[in-house]
Amino acid sequence: MLKVNDLSVSFRTEQGIVRAVEGVSFEVAEGELLGVVGESGSGKTVSLLAVMGLIVDPNATVTGSITYRGRELVGLPAKEMRKLRGREIAMIFQDPMTALTPVYAIGWQIAEQILAHERVSKAAAWQRAVDLLAEVNIPNPAEAVHRYPHQLSGGMRQRVVIAMALSCNPALLVADEPTTALDVTVQAQILDLVAKLRRNHGSAIVFITHDMGVMAEIADRMMVMYAGREVERGTKQELFLSPRHPYTQALLDSIPPLKGPRPRRLRTIPGAPPNLLNRPPGCAFAPRCPHRFEKCSAVPELTGGARAAACFRTVPA
Amino acid sequence: MIFALLRRFGQMIFVMFGISVLVFLIFFATPGADPAARIAGRNASPEILEAVRKSFGFDQPIYVQYLTMMKKIFITGDLTSFVNRGWKVVPAVLDTVPVTLSLVIGAAVLWVVFGLLIGVAAAAARGTWLDKLLMVLGLIGISMPVYWLGEVMNLVSQSRYHDTWMFSWVPPLGYKTFSTDPKGWFLTLVIPWITLSILYIGLYGRVLRAAIIESLQEDYIRTARAKGLSETRILLRHALRTSLISFATLFGLDFGALVGGSALLTEVVFGLQGVGKLTYDALLNLDLPIIMATVMYASFFVVMANALVDIVYILLDPRVRTG
């Protein structure tokens, strides 16, 4: 349904060119949940912003191909992109406290989206807003519709954001770290909600996070990004049980366990992610990789089809 | 919300009381000079000084003096100026209010409309030549002192080019009341309106542009874009609407100050007998009762404008309403 091929996004800054995303390719099938994992600077957010056409920086260059249901999105005129955005592809972001416009009621904001994309009456749009709020478990939806964002807690606001994103029944929902800013019990509620909505609406979801635990719970397939490149992909089970890239393995190792014996010291990845202005040649992870050898001075290709890893050490399956 | 409004009103009364005490003390309790001499004006004879002392109760304790003064101003309205023999102060001040109001309200309409236009246009065209042009024009507007601009306008419209078709309609300097001569009222005010508003158009245009551009960086704008809304709608309905809050508060304060007498320079240059001009004349003559009255009036007006601004804030920003 969504095919991204060789996507690159770079920004021209005063200090030079920042290659935030380099040659990333991935696919999302109808109804599936793709998890995108990476730390800061991995390019996970920028890639998906590019898919949405939300990169507004005039110093940005987006190359490559993004096809949605056969339609090429790169280079699509803004007007056409706007018709897709919010209607067929929707996106929600990390911080619910600042995601909604403070001066309008939440019902108004949901209705605004509906009215922008569908020919329905105002009354019908507001009624849909009430129904959507009920679907995301907001108590007293008929009354809540008139509330302002500042009157709701973070968890509630995130639900409103989700309701708004799903208001036009998009085929694809992109969620950029939607639970990172929430308490863990609220996160559990939201993840439950996302699972339920997935069942009811059948949308495909791209879920960006840095939290491997969340990935394990909800993802079907996963993609790991590092320093703007994709380093591994596969099904959730494959990645957790037999990761093929040293970074994936290292990420899993550095998480303190919640059960079982406590290690005396955690396994860490020495150093820090590279500066994207000055990416070292060859494999971006090599300087921190325990398995590096001479071949790593070249950029490894992502080999292996659906179960791919970008590493010279791993033998393609 | 009603509670918030009432509370604000209560605060306003309290502040006004405080100001009246402070103004009184400044004028009548500063050590050194004799307040009676100040009120009576220069070259007052000893009999007049004595009369003043009796009338204002300067031999009484200070709070009686305060109460007497307040009574003269507010209740009986018979505070008189000694410089302009027997001229009643309070009616004099009140007579000038419509003039100032006409000037300031007209200018305000102009500057709000054009300030909005310029601010929104510059923000929409940010980075382009239009934006830069508008900002430069705004800067020029801010930099021209109003008395200079006013005199230049007078020079052009009253003398140099008065006979050309462009300015032949300009009447001589002065004010015509609306009730007697609406057309005259309008014509005498057109050029003063433009002069006074130019400074504020420049200022508000620049401020609004900055506020809108800053709003556009906020997360909720990103959400609005993700919703698929048009840039125009985002600019006007989301960014502008949120920026209006600061625009409105700024406006309220400036408007209040102007009505209180800050339009003094414009009034003097154009010969309009407004509150500012009255204060100016009184300062030249050291006419203390008038100065006192205008100072009180000006302070009150600023306090009231502040309170009104807070009330508008409550109406515009839902976050302020609940507690």
Add this chain to the structure above:
Amino acid sequence: MSSPLLEVINVSKRFAVGSRFSKHGLRTVQAVDRVSLAVMAGETVGLVGESGCGKSTLGRCIVRLYDLSSGTLRFAGTDISSASTRQMRPLRRRIQMVFQDPYASLNPRRRVRDLIAEPLRVHTSMNSSDIAVRVAELLDIVGLKPDHAMRFPHEFSGGQRQRIGIARAIALNPELIVLDEPVSALDVSVQAQIINLLADLQERFNLTYVFIAHDLSVVRQVSTRIAVMYLGSIVELGSAEDIFSSPSHPYTKALISAVPIPDASSSAARNRIVLTGDVPSPANPPSGCRFHTRCSIAQDRCRAERPLLEERLPGREVACHFPSVNSKG
């Protein structure tokens, strides 16, 4: 049994919100409500809970960044509950704090060398060359390079900034360090490095930690004992292993079950306890047991009577009328 390094006895901290004239009138937020805790030298006590539970406020009370509303605070036997700023000064060498936000807790206009040297300049009479030597030593201890001393905070990554904050905190060889969410703002791989660093420093310098965090896996890793907080009070207190293997309080159970585990095998599918509703406002707490509005086993007694923190199992204190006391919770 040796005496505790830090004793928190019935400490409360209240904040006044609003005024007589505001919409709801003058309200009191009970941020910390009669908390008692003893910290032994050399251990790490983890304070864990969600937003509004009061853990950060408690941390600041311990360091006397706030005045206590009531209760007693004792450090190394000395009562510091109402110590004045002057009286606290010598103690500041012994109690230090590391903050959450590595971007906000370092003065952006100061060089690293000056940031780390400041406690030395304030509390000791060391001369400049001695200070320079100590700064270089501290940079090395936290894993930074000597040439980093001349740089400014914005030139560093989050993890490195946190190391600077830690170097500053250990400059005076304190005994107790309160760490307020020291790794929450960091990437996972960097978190692990900092956690290891803190463990190394604890061993090397015999430090005692009060570690405040909301991330349960991190708290489990670093803590000897854990205090679970909810709406200003401690609901459960016990050793880290016991709390995780057999939690007793319903909130603790819900909290632990809510954490997503990075384990994709089907055996990991768990019975998660999903709590309904949101955390109540600390300005308007529920009657009786503060947790009863979200508790799946709440009874009438819970609505009426507030449970006290009592020892229900050896080494385990729970504030609940119906705690799980069997070995497998």
